[in-house]
Amino acid sequence: MQTLDNLQYQLTAEEKQTFNETGILMIEDALSPEHVAALTAACDAITEKKFAEGADPKKALFYPNFIPDNPLFADLVDYEKIFPKVWGILGWNIYLYHAHLIVTPPSGQPVDDKTFGWHQDSGRVNIEMESHPRPRLSLKVAYFLSDTSEAGRGNFWVVPGSHLWDTLDRPSDGIGQPEGAVPVLAKPGTAVFFDRRLWHTASPNWSDITRKVLFYGYGYRWIRTKDDMTVQSLWDSSDPIRRQLLGWGVNANGHYTPTDDDVPLRVWLRENCPEAAV
Ligand SMILES: O=C(O)CCC(=O)C(=O)O
Numbered sequence: 001m002q003t004l005d006n007l008q009y010q011l012t013a014e015e016k017q018t019f020n021e022t023g024i025l026m027i028e029d030a031l032s033p034e035h036v037a038a039l040t041a042a043c044d045a046i047t048e049k050k051f052a053e054g055a056d057p058k059k060a061l062f063y064p065n066f067i068p069d070n071p072l073f074a075d076l077v078d079y080e081k082i083f084p085k086v087w088g089i090l091g092w093n094i095y096l097y098h099a100h101l102i103v104t105p106p107s108g109q110p111v112d113d114k115t116f117g118w119h120q121d122s123g124r125v126n127i128e129m130e131s132h133p134r135p136r137l138s139l140k141v142a143y144f145l146s147d148t149s150e151a152g153r154g155n156f157w158v159v160p161g162s163h164l165w166d167t168l169d170r171p172s173d174g175i176g177q178p179e180g181a182v183p184v185l186a187k188p189g190t191a192v193f194f195d196r197r198l199w200h201t202a203s204p205n206w207s208d209i210t211r212k213v214l215f216y217g218y219g220y221r222w223i224r225t226k227d228d229m230t231v232q233s234l235w236d237s238s239d240p241i242r243r244q245l246l247g248w249g250v251n252a253n254g255h256y257t258p259t260d261d262d263v264p265l266r267v268w269l270r271e272n273c274p275e276a277a278v
Pocket residue numbers: 102121140154155156157200201202203215
């Protein structure tokens with residue numbers, strides 16, 4: 001829920017500069033250890049269910065549309081310490097277009113140096129939208145539940161500053177990572193913002209610590225959902241701003257030309273932080 005208190009977590013000028021220049025922003029201790037423990041238990045419950053249903057426990061589990069599975073996941077959609085930075089970057093005509101959790105168990109394989117699966121987000125958008133640099137459109141916030149503060153733990157990897165590049169040079173022999181690539185060293189409780197255009201990848205987990213991360217994708221309300229996003233059942237129990245973020249709107253036209261009813265976030269900002277309501 002948005003309260004005046006949350007304004008203390010607004011995007012700072014320094015954070016804005018970091019995000020604009022590098023395409024990534026790390027907020028350490030975004031989640032308390034107790035919060036991490038509760039989210040981990042919720043995440044483990046999903047993993048156990050998926051294993052019971054036949055998922056391979058040795059392979060990474062990619063599980064989209066996890067928000068309806070536990071109220072703790074829905075509570076992060078407008079999380080007080082993080083959400084003000086989301087509207088600080090994207091503005092108010094936004095919603096959660098996509099969410100997935102990824103659990104990466106130890107691979108049990110020897111360390112190798114194969115080139116990882118580098119990509120920008122959004123698939124065909126990168127081909128069909130004519131512009132250079134590509135438009136930002138969306139970002140993800142990744143909440144790290146497990147400790148990836150050392151390399152080799154299934155880290156999220158990025159090439160800082162590559163969000164303005166349309167292509168990425170990869171090693172032609174499939175060995176090694178692109179120039180400038182680094183593992184993101186995130187402790188449990190860290191929230192990592194990344195621009196959808198940032199060249200990034202998952203990596204194998206050569207450690208004995210299972211990696212657990214929750215990804216929240218925010219984008220403009222005229223972007224389609226990228227997974228089933230069956231969050232409509234949460235609308236009635238959500239306050240108006242969360243309901244906006246969960247995809248509610250008055251009608252289709254309001255995704256393009258929103259009225260105040262479509263975007264209670266704008267109404268709230270107009271009252272409490274007018275410079276962000278423009
Ligand atoms: O699992 C990871 O570290 C990478 C996730 C990813 O590529 C994405 O969310 O687009």
